[in-house]
Amino acid sequence: MTIRVLAIGKKHESWVTEGIDRYEKRMKKPFDLKWQLLPHSSREGDSARTEESERILSKVETRDYLILLDERGKNIDSPTLARTLQQPLDTSRNITVVIGGAYGVAPSVHSRADFTWSLSKLVFPHQLVRLILAEQLYRAQEIAGGRPYHHV
């Protein structure tokens, strides 16, 4: 299962790279993480959000199962995440996860999302969101495989 992450912003900062590497190395087929980083807008506020959202949507295919990360989304536990990832796999849809920029994403991306996922009501910086996402996807893999990484 290739999960593509579409993220606004520059390459991973070094402290994030180290953490992401740790989880990517542990990922086993069919789990596979691909990062597609899109430049942030030089504008501010609504204009930046609109421009960045257009960039995001231009990379999304019709059949992609789009998971939008947003603090106002649905808060789920890790087994539910594992099941949520299984659904598109069962219907041969590619999974794309979107991480927005400093101003979040426009309503157009919210409308396109199949699932809006909140990691917490707290807002995290997007570099940290990348790291949390990598760990949670690794955790979902372990839950799906029935391995003991996840304890409740």
Ligand SMILES: C[S@@+](CC[C@H](N)C(=O)[O-])C[C@H]1O[C@@H](n2cnc3c(N)ncnc32)[C@H](O)[C@@H]1O
């Ligand atoms: C710095 S945040 C932007 C927050 C901004 N206030 C907004 O309106 O979305 C950058 C991105 O990180 C992700 N993000 C930050 N905190 C999150 C959380 N608690 N849950 C899910 N995604 C989060 C979202 O994709 C967000 O667009």
